[in-house]
Amino acid sequence: MFVILLISLLNAERIYNMIPSPVKLEPHEENFTFNAETTIILPKLDNSVLTEELQLAANALSEIFSKPAGFQLKIVQLIKPDPTDATNIVIFKISTAIINKEGYQLNINPKYIEIVASTPTGLFYGTQTIRQLLPPEAELQQKDESGINWTVPCAEIEDYPQYSxxxxxxxxxxxxxxxxxxxxxxxxxxxxxxxxxxxxxxxxxxxxxxxxxxxxxxxxxxxxKDSKRINTNNQKNxxxxxxxxxxxFNWGEDDDQTEEEDIExxxxxxxxxxxxxxxxxxxxxxxxxxxxxxxxxxxxxxxxxxxxxxxxxxxxxxxxxxxxxxxxxxxxxxxxxxxxxxxxxxxxxxxxxxxxxxxxxxxxxxxxxxxxxxxxxxxxxxxxxxxxxxxxxxxxxxxxxxxxxxxxxxxxxxxxxxxxxxxxxxxxxxxxxxxxxxxxxxxxxxxxxxxxxxxxxxxxxxxxxxxxxxxxxxxxxxxxxxxxxxxxxxxxxxxxxxxxxxxxxxxxxxxxxxxxxxxxxxxxxxxxxxxxxxxxxxxxxxxxxxxxxxxxxxxxxxxxxxxxxxxxxxxSPYENKNYDDFRTRLNPIVKKLDVMEVxxxxxxxxxxxxxxxxxxxxxxxxxxxxxxx
Structure with a gap:
């Protein structure tokens, strides 16, 4: 419950509107900004199937920016990715320390982002959290001309699902x-x-x-033929x-919802x-x-x-x-x-x-x-x-x-x-x-x-x-x-x-x-x-x-x-559920749905x-x- 309250209190100053809400979130000052030079770094693995799935998770993040920003993030492989002295990178790490196969840890700081998971699935969900933290314009299907900065707020997040x-x-x-x-x-x-x-x-x-x-x-x-037998009123059919x-049609604009209808x-x-x-x-x-x-x-x-x-x-x-x-x-x-x-x-x-x-x-x-x-x-x-x-x-x-x-x-x-x-x-x-x-x-x-x-x-x-x-x-x-x-x-x-x-x-x-x-x-x-x-x-x-x-x-x-x-x-964890907080986070989330024409x-x-x-x-x-x- 503390985590949700903390997110809610910080919403006025820092935007952490995510659905589902994460298991744990520690907010930090400043932002990370994506640009055309941002690079995704993947670990080099011997397992070809795992490597392909890692590529899918990386593509999911890279392609977010393709239409609205006009660039895609570069993707490279390194044997041992290390953020030391590096800037403007997103590091994907595979670690058996993450027990839940869909879980992930996300560390966002001004210089780099690190996503850690035991499977590519967990890494993918980390990218979707980043996607939600980006401005709604990230969902545009054409280039944004407003000059918006593609920023996400810094934070440390631990997350995993309660149901498979x-x-x-x-x-x-x-x-x-x-x-x-x-x-x-x-x-x-x-x-x-x-x-x-x-x-x-x-x-x-x-x-x-x-x-x-x-x-x-x-x-x-x-x-x-058709589906006319919805009710017995031929006009309605x-x-x-x-x-x-x-x-x-604008049906029933002045109708009372409790009015009885003649139906089958x-x-x-x-x-x-x-x-x-x-x-x-x-x-x-x-x-x-x-x-x-x-x-x-x-x-x-x-x-x-x-x-x-x-x-x-x-x-x-x-x-x-x-x-x-x-x-x-x-x-x-x-x-x-x-x-x-x-x-x-x-x-x-x-x-x-x-x-x-x-x-x-x-x-x-x-x-x-x-x-x-x-x-x-x-x-x-x-x-x-x-x-x-x-x-x-x-x-x-x-x-x-x-x-x-x-x-x-x-x-x-x-x-x-x-x-x-x-x-x-x-x-x-x-x-x-x-x-x-x-x-x-x-x-x-x-x-x-x-x-x-x-x-x-x-x-x-x-x-x-x-x-x-x-x-x-x-x-x-x-x-x-x-x-x-x-x-x-x-x-x-x-x-x-x-x-x-x-x-x-x-x-x-x-x-x-x-x-x-x-x-x-x-x-x-x-x-x-x-x-x-x-x-x-x-x-x-x-x-x-x-x-x-x-x-x-x-x-x-x-x-x-x-x-x-x-x-x-x-x-999200059952003990963290809070409907009022969900409603608070939902209001900005639907701005993304607006952009997606939902x-x-x-x-x-x-x-x-x-x-x-x-x-x-x-x-x-x-x-x-x-x-x-």
Missing amino acids: YRGLMIDVSRHFTNASMIMRYIELLSLFKLNVLHWHLTDDQGWRIEIKSYPKLSEFSAWR EEIKQLEEGIE VIDSPHSSNQRPHNTIHFRNIHMNDQKDGLYGGFYTQEEIREVVEFARRRFVTIIPEIEMPGHAVAVFAAYPQLSCRGADEKVHFDVATSWGIFSDVFCLREETFQFLESVLTEVANLFPYSELIHIGGDECPKSRWTSCSYCKKRAEEEGIQTNGLQTYLVNRISKFVHEKLGRRVIGWDEIMDTGLDQEAAVMSWRGTSGGLSAARKGHDAVFTPQSHCYFDHYQARQKDEPRAIGGFLPLETVYQFDPLQLTGLRKDTLSQQERETRQHILGGQGNLWTEYMPNIQHTDYMLFPRTCALAETLW NYCKASLKTESIPIPEKNENQNQKDYLFNHV
């Missing part, structure tokens, strides 16, 4: 965004020291990744359609079952492609590789998600025989144009497993740096299996009931991914319901109980509960808030998120079992479901500044959160969220 998994999920199925915008978000994640992008590539409303062995996925599954086509109830807990609000206030940038009047798009394998490489250079791991056994209607538009109804008879499917849960799921015939294994093999090759492959597993109705001849036969052969077929599929796929592809699966917490392969990891979204149960059983767990991590929920009480799925998740509630605290494991004295459980809690993640976000300004608005709060709560929610910087009452155990999720929007 710090992620953000982006859904590109409901509304598609092109590869360049995904790379833009990766850039923003790395700036705030988030290290995982969970890429939700498939769902009922669209398949977004090219699979060479199944070309119809790109030809048919990536395109839908037309406005939604025009919004997706790029026409600007969407039966999906992931979607919060909530009414949308009818206001939006920013010009649209297209996120989608058009094909014969259809909405959609997909990433070619070349684009996927480009995004993955971009992420690697920013020390961000991308976890791809391929939904199964539910949320697969888009697949059936191309390959209907993989569904239960399509396996027994000729049935035509369209890619879904409404949100929610659909009863058609994968049929558990061998042809389906051939499809899934082929898809996952290509996906694993496209994402070589991710240990985990997400297989969904959420919201899977089982009614089709009870009437499907193939599925009933499968259940009989395996000696299980048809409602146990999801566990069979998940564990069979998990074994394939582990033994044949050398990876591990991760899925939404429903995959825990009736047993799980030991190698699988769990992503806990229905509160924290699923993740805690998984961790107790020796599974790695990532926490992303709706209560703190669903960025498709409203974030302010302003009547002109843009359309959202429902719920209420203000900035302060995100800042209060802490997986260990929520699971009761944030305490001084732990039993042996609790210590073992705690080792499996990897961290947390924010989720952006894009049902009501047809353009990049809207996704920006829902992500920021809540992503900043998420980044700090997953990185359309963040300004209302969340002005309004205080309104506490939501605890949910009664007898109250369902739909009623709870609906009553507190």
Whole structure:
């Protein structure tokens, strides 16, 4: 707490506005100034892989100045870098004394800067701290003509994350965004020291990744007619359609936010079952492609590789998600025989144009497993740096299996009931991914319901109980509960808030998120079992479901500044957390977002959160969220 108070007291005179806040900071007088003669010095190592990653970390710092300052920092290698009698240099050092592999020490003085870490990852995070300490103009995409000095305040900083998994999920199925915008978000994640992008590539409303062995996925599954069934008001439907086509609207400017709307109830807990609000206030940038009047798009394998490489250079791991056994209607538009109804008879499917849960799921015939294994093999090759492959597993109705001849036969052969077929599929796929592809699966917490392969990891979204149960059983767990991590929920009480799925998740509630605290494991004295459980809690993640976000300004608005709060709560020490201090540091940080043209929610910087009452155990999720929007 002392460190945060010290930073706050010095802010009036010295600018140390960093998000996340560091573990320790000792401020000093004076500044270090970067110029065209500043040189980065790297240690000369025998390890070629480590040398390449060191170069990536150095490039991250050098390239900051390329566009706004018109110069790049020179990079040289020395066997034993030494700052003695040297000036205007930035020294990168590898030291095993830094225990945390993502941690670093940063010494900034007027003559030189020294970054010390045990890995290139730690060195990279040191460069991102420097980037935040630079003036906002460092984010310009053209040369600054104001004559600004590229200075950073002198200080000694010790820093490392409390969680190894710090992620953000982006859904590109409901509304598609092109590869360049995904790379833009990766850039923003790395700036705030988030290290995982969970890429939700498939769902009922669209398949977004090219699979060479199944070309119809790109030809048919990536395109839908439109998404008009958002509510039953035809005028509103037309406005939604025009919004997706790029026409600007100022919806509900004089509306009262509490006004009831005539809408279709969407039966999906992931979607919060909530009414949308009818206001939006920013010009649209297209996120989608058009094909014969259809909405959609997909990433070619070349684009996927480009995004993955971009992420690697920013020390961000991308976890791809391929939904199964539910949320697969888009697949059936191309390959209907993989569904239960399509396996027994000729049935035509369209890619879904409404949100929610659909009863058609994968049929558990061998042809389906051939499809899934082929898809996952290509996906694993496209994402070589991710240990985990997400297989969904959420919201899977089982009614089709009870009437499907193939599925009933499968259940009989395996000696299980048809409602146990999801566990069979998940564990069979998990074994394939582990033994044949050398990876591990991760899925939404429903995959825990009736047993799980030991190698699988769990992503806990229905509160924290699923993740805690998984961790107790020796599974790695990532926490992303709706209560703190669903960025498709409203974030302010302003009547002109843009359309959202429902719920209420203000900035302060995100800042209060802490997986260990929520699971009761944030305490001084732990039993042996609790210590073992705690080792499996990897961290947390924010989720952006894009049902009501047809353009990049809207996704920006829902992500920021809540992503900043998420980044700090997953990185900075729990005992140092202070929301008022975070808000103080956030105000100048958003100046960087202004320069980066991020359309963040300004209302969340002005309004205080309104506490939501605890949910009664007898109250369902739909009623709870609906009553507190």
